[in-house]
Amino acid sequence: MQETTRLAGLIQGRIAERLAEHRSAIDPLGPDALPLIDEATRFLTGGKRLRALFAVLGYRSVRPLQFGEQVPIDASDPASRLLDVAVALEFFHAAALIHDDIVDRSETRRGGPATHRVFTRIHRDAGWRGTPEHFGTAGAILLGDLLQSWADELLQSSCDALEDRAAARATRAHFNRMRTEVAVGQYLDVLEEQQAEFAPHEEQLERSTRLLVYKSAKYSVEAPLLIGAALAGASPDQESALAEFGLPVGVAFQLRDDLLGVFGDEAITGKPTGDDLTEGKRTILVALSRQELPGSQRSVFDDLHGRADLEAESITLLQQTIRESGAVDQVEQMIGRNVELATKGITEAPLAKDAVADLVALAERAARRSF
Numbered sequence: 001m002q003e004t005t006r007l008a009g010l011i012q013g014r015i016a017e018r019l020a021e022h023r024s025a026i027d028p029l030g031p032d033a034l035p036l037i038d039e040a041t042r043f044l045t046g047g048k049r050l051r052a053l054f055a056v057l058g059y060r061s062v063r064p065l066q067f068g069e070q071v072p073i074d075a076s077d078p079a080s081r082l083l084d085v086a087v088a089l090e091f092f093h094a095a096a097l098i099h100d101d102i103v104d105r106s107e108t109r110r111g112g113p114a115t116h117r118v119f120t121r122i123h124r125d126a127g128w129r130g131t132p133e134h135f136g137t138a139g140a141i142l143l144g145d146l147l148q149s150w151a152d153e154l155l156q157s158s159c160d161a162l163e164d165r166a167a168a169r170a171t172r173a174h175f176n177r178m179r180t181e182v183a184v185g186q187y188l189d190v191l192e193e194q195q196a197e198f199a200p201h202e203e204q205l206e207r208s209t210r211l212l213v214y215k216s217a218k219y220s221v222e223a224p225l226l227i228g229a230a231l232a233g234a235s236p237d238q239e240s241a242l243a244e245f246g247l248p249v250g251v252a253f254q255l256r257d258d259l260l261g262v263f264g265d266e267a268i269t270g271k272p273t274g275d276d277l278t279e280g281k282r283t284i285l286v287a288l289s290r291q292e293l294p295g296s297q298r299s300v301f302d303d304l305h306g307r308a309d310l311e312a313e314s315i316t317l318l319q320q321t322i323r324e325s326g327a328v329d330q331v332e333q334m335i336g337r338n339v340e341l342a343t344k345g346i347t348e349a350p351l352a353k354d355a356v357a358d359l360v361a362l363a364e365r366a367a368r369r370s371f
Contacts, residue, residue: 003358004053004358004361004362006067007053007056007067008049008052008053010067010071010083011049011052011053011056011083011086011087011090012045012049013071014071014083014084014086014087015044015087015090015091016041017073018084018087018150018154019037019040019041019044022037022040022150023037035119035122035139036139036142036143036146039115039118039119039139039143040094040143040146040147042112042118043094043097043098043109043115044090044091044094046110047090047110049086049090050220050221050253050362050366051089051090051093051219051220051221051224052086052087052089052090052224053086053362054220054221054224054225054228054246054359054362055082055085055086055089055224055225055227055228055231056082056086056228057225057228057355057358057359057362058224058225058226058227058228058229058232058234058242059082059228059229059231059232060228060232060352060354060355060358061225061229061238061242061351061352061355061356061359062229062232062233062234062235062238062351062352063078063232063233064352065078065079065082065232066079067079071083075157075158075160075161076161081158081161081162081231082158082228082231084154084155084157084158085154085155085158085171085227085228085231086228087154088150088151088152088154088155088158088175089151089224089227091147091148091150091151091154092147092148092151092178092179094144094147095143095144095145095147095148095151096144096182096186097109098114098115098116098140098143098144098147099140099141099144099186100186101114101115101116101140102114102116102137102140102141103186103189103190104279105279105308106271106275106279107272108270108271108272109270109271110270111266111267111270112270114140115139115140115143115144116136116137116139116140117136118136118139118140119135119136119137119138119139119140119143120132120133120135120136121136122135122136122139123135123136148179155171155172155175156172158171158231159171159172159231162231164233166233167230167231167232167233167234170230170234170239171227171230171231173230174223174226174227174230175223175227177223178218178219178223178227181214181215181218181219181223182214182215182219184214185211185213185214185215185216185219186215188210188211188214188215189211189215189281192207192208192211192282193279193280193281193282193306195282197302198282198287198290198302201287201290201291204282204287204290205284205287205288207282208282208283208284208286208287209284211282212251212254212255212258212283212284213247213250213251216250216253216254216257217247217250217251217253217254218246218247218250219250220250220253220254220366221246221247221249221250221253221363221366222242222243222246222247222249222250223246224246225242225243225245225246225359226239226242226243226246229242235350237349237350238349238350238351241345241346241349241350241351242349242351244342244345244346245342245343245345245346245349245359245363246342247342248338248339248341248342249338249339249342249363249366249367251334251338252334252335252338252339252342252363252366252367253366253367255284255285255331255334255335255338255367256335256366256367256368258276258281258283258284258285258331259285259328259331259332261275261276261277261281261283262274262276262277262285262318262319262322263319263328273315274310274315274318274319277304277305277306277310277315277318277319278306278307278308278310278315279306279308280305280306280307284331284334285322285327285328285331286305286322286327288325288326288327288330288331289301289321289322289325289327290302292325292326292327293321293325297321301318301321304317304318305318335367338367339363339364339367342363343360343363343364346359346360347360
């Protein structure tokens with residue numbers, strides 16, 4: 001855990017370095033452009049860095065690598081390349097969250113205002129013409145686009161510096177696949193919320209599972225692992241072992257996130273309690289809950305679920321209904337089974353044992369967050 005904390009610190013330091021470089025590049029455009037880099041800096045300060053850490057451990061599971069206290073900037077250095085790939089994942093993740101908050105009409109993120117609300121406030125405080133909300137949405141979309149561009153530049157520069165061209169192509173392919181899956185998964189999430197009614201249980205469960213896998217599970221763990229491993233020149237067997245580990249860990253991570261989205265403490269999650277209920281997220285947790293409810297209670301549940309104007313009492317009622325249905329216990333069991341499946345297989349894989357131990361510890365940390 002101590003080494004993971006140190007690695008997170010190194011990643012944060014490299015994020016600060018790269019943002020400082022972008023600030024210098026933007027400076028000639030004048031002070032009007034600076035709120036973009038200011039908000040990027042605010043948004044990228046803090047966070048769990050799980051995706052970046054999984055990428056680092058994916059690399060180290062294939063090729064030994066030690067980080068010194070000061071990591072070189074030169075992309076020819078393997079440690080520097082790996083840190084830049086980790087930062088690329090953090091930039092991409094920040095962009096995805098910024099856009100996700102627009103799509104979900106979220107007001108907060110990580111205990112502070114969502115990015116589109118930051119730009120809305122800038123407009124309102126300045127007293128500019130036009131609509132503050134429109135400016136806020138436009139500013140956030142453009143910052144997300146900018147962060148995606150910076151992520152791609154970092155990924156590509158790291159690939160370009162690799163002598164192993166097969167490894168470079170594999171790294172790029174995994175990154176490209178991740179971007180596609182996240183965008184399509186997000187679309188499927190939006191589409192699901194537009195459906196007038198829940199599908200029959202088995203179909204709804206399948207739809208919710210597909211959403212979980214492609215919007216979050218693969219992107220949160222499997223893709224970072226494979227990107228880091230490919231950068232190190234992983235063999236097909238090594239990539240296969242990491243994928244078999246990463247997907248169930250990612251599923252457990254997202255199942256935990258779904259629990260937090262319903263029951264999480266705002267002081268810990270940085271999002272309002274019951275946020276997923278007001279947004280109408282059709283998660284596995286919700287699908288399992290509905291299946292256990294009698295017809296009349298299910299109708300009340302469906303009527304309240306997804307209403308943006310839910311009062312605190314209605315949120316509490318939905319939370320109580322979900323708990324009493326037994327769905328929370330079912331999801332906890334699913335989390336445990338997925339972590340067990342992942343950790344059981346990885347111990348015999350053709351990977352570095354010290355990195356595997358760190359992977360198992362990080363998987364437990366990702367899946368066992370409290371609420």
